[in-house]
Amino acid sequence: MGQLDTKHLIGLLLGAEEDWPRAFEELLARVGPIRTTDGAAHDVSVQRLTIEPFDLRQDVRPDLVIDRLAYWYYHPREWLKKAALVNGTYLLNSPFTFQSMEKHSAYCAMLRLGLKVPQTVLVPYKHPVDNSRWAYTAAKYNRAFDLDTIAEKLGYPLFMKPFDGGGWRGVSRVRNRDELHRAYDDSGEMLMHLQESIEGYDVFARSLTVGAETMVMNFRPELPMHDRYAVSHDFLTAETGAEVLAISRLINAFFRWEFNSCEVLVRGTEVYPIDYANACPDIAITSLHYYFPWAISALLKWSLFCTVTGRRPRLDLETAKYFEIADSDRTYAEKLTAYAALSETYFQTERYTEFCASVLPDMDDIVREWVRSPEFDALLVDTVRATYPQAEHERFLAHFRGLLGLWKTDNAI
Numbered sequence: 001m002g003q004l005d006t007k008h009l010i011g012l013l014l015g016a017e018e019d020w021p022r023a024f025e026e027l028l029a030r031v032g033p034i035r036t037t038d039g040a041a042h043d044v045s046v047q048r049l050t051i052e053p054f055d056l057r058q059d060v061r062p063d064l065v066i067d068r069l070a071y072w073y074y075h076p077r078e079w080l081k082k083a084a085l086v087n088g089t090y091l092l093n094s095p096f097t098f099q100s101m102e103k104h105s106a107y108c109a110m111l112r113l114g115l116k117v118p119q120t121v122l123v124p125y126k127h128p129v130d131n132s133r134w135a136y137t138a139a140k141y142n143r144a145f146d147l148d149t150i151a152e153k154l155g156y157p158l159f160m161k162p163f164d165g166g167g168w169r170g171v172s173r174v175r176n177r178d179e180l181h182r183a184y185d186d187s188g189e190m191l192m193h194l195q196e197s198i199e200g201y202d203v204f205a206r207s208l209t210v211g212a213e214t215m216v217m218n219f220r221p222e223l224p225m226h227d228r229y230a231v232s233h234d235f236l237t238a239e240t241g242a243e244v245l246a247i248s249r250l251i252n253a254f255f256r257w258e259f260n261s262c263e264v265l266v267r268g269t270e271v272y273p274i275d276y277a278n279a280c281p282d283i284a285i286t287s288l289h290y291y292f293p294w295a296i297s298a299l300l301k302w303s304l305f306c307t308v309t310g311r312r313p314r315l316d317l318e319t320a321k322y323f324e325i326a327d328s329d330r331t332y333a334e335k336l337t338a339y340a341a342l343s344e345t346y347f348q349t350e351r352y353t354e355f356c357a358s359v360l361p362d363m364d365d366i367v368r369e370w371v372r373s374p375e376f377d378a379l380l381v382d383t384v385r386a387t388y389p390q391a392e393h394e395r396f397l398a399h400f401r402g403l404l405g406l407w408k409t410d411n412a413i
């Protein structure tokens with residue numbers, strides 16, 4: 001006693017979300033001050049950040065920032081870059097790789113690493129870019145190409161989607177020539193991939209990674225938002241489950257993405273990654289329901305681990321280490337195992353597990369109590385009221401209370 005607490009600040013950079021920030025704040029308050037095994041006391045607080053002019057030399061108060069805004073609002077994105085480079089602030093996520101490595105680059109990197117990325121072709125813009133030099137460049141260098149030949153090689157049906165993806169914008173499933181030309185005409189100034197469709201897949205697995213933890217969930221994209229995540233635990237064989245996990249962790253470690261979701265399609269025993277650069281993964285209580293308590297506690301534990309242990313951000317990608325494995329004559333399974341070791345090192349999985357066990361031993365109890373509390377129910381009620389039309393409030397409340405009730409039963413002591 002008598003020792004001064006070390007103070008840490010977690011900053012939340014938010015857009016329009018209220019549910020998870022409130023949950024995060026409430027759970028942190030319940031956790032209270034933290035004492036590490038060496039006896040040191042840590043006082044961690046959270047603050048919602050505001051948007052304002054900043055001096056490039058100005059100090060940054062948060063040790064760690066969870067960013068949910070910078071992918072569409074660029075002033076704070078540039079603030080994050082300054083914070084990373086000048087102040088060494090820890091970021092979930094680093095905007096550098098997310099800005100430069102969109103879906104297309106992620107496909108390329110994962111191809112190189114030996115993953116089963118579906119056949120994919122990038123075609124030039126349908127509409128000329130708005131640049132006075134274009135007419136000259138096009139006349140001299142733009143080679144005519146036959147869209148039908150490309151499509152026939154990939155086979156119908158196929159997917160046409162923007163190279164940088166996100167939120168199903170501009171995605172179409174193309175079944176024939178007419179649809180192909182319509183989709184391409186409509187693409188306008190978007191740069192498009194044509195991609196082989198993984199038809200008749202058995203499972204769409206969506207994995208949400210928060211630092212060293214990953215949850216693989218059974219996702220049903222054809223259903224409305226509130227029903228997309230099925231509560232199911234053994235929907236993959238042990239072997240495929242391990243492969244999906246290894247792929248998600250590999251992608252996240254490779255790009256240094258610490259809060260990200262990955263989508264893979266599983267057909268038979270084959271796992272095809274299709275979408276895995278989601279800088280701002282969906283963690284709404286009205287989407288994740290049953291998995292929401294896990295997501296918030298993982299986000300809090302990882303933030304506490306990073307701030308309290310002083311984990312340093314790593315902007316360097318060390319791609320050579322991964323490519324060395326990729327270029328070796330190991331089999332696919334051996335490569336995944338070798339990548340897994342790199343992922344564990346990057347995420348300090350062992351140290352994180354040890355930290356949770358020794359410094360946050362009551363976390364599961366705190367989460368259990370919180371999910372059972374009136375505050376948690378009030379959060380759900382407020383979110384449902386803000387999300388759905390009034391006539392639907394009762395129905396959706398019953399739906400989510402049912403799913404969270406299941407969580408309470410499954411997580412009872």
Ligand SMILES: Nc1ncnc2c1ncn2[C@@H]1O[C@H](COP(=O)(O)OP(=O)(O)O)[C@@H](O)[C@H]1O
Pocket residue numbers: 118159161164165166167168169171195196197198199221263265274275
């Ligand atoms: N190659 C593919 N095979 C089968 N389905 C696909 C394929 N690519 C995309 N889809 C379907 O289209 C949806 C949106 O594509 P996706 O690449 O995830 O775009 P976004 O980045 O906009 O989420 C996917 O969730 C999936 O249902």
Ligand SMILES: [Mg+2]
Pocket residue numbers: 167168263275
């Ligand atoms: Mg997607």
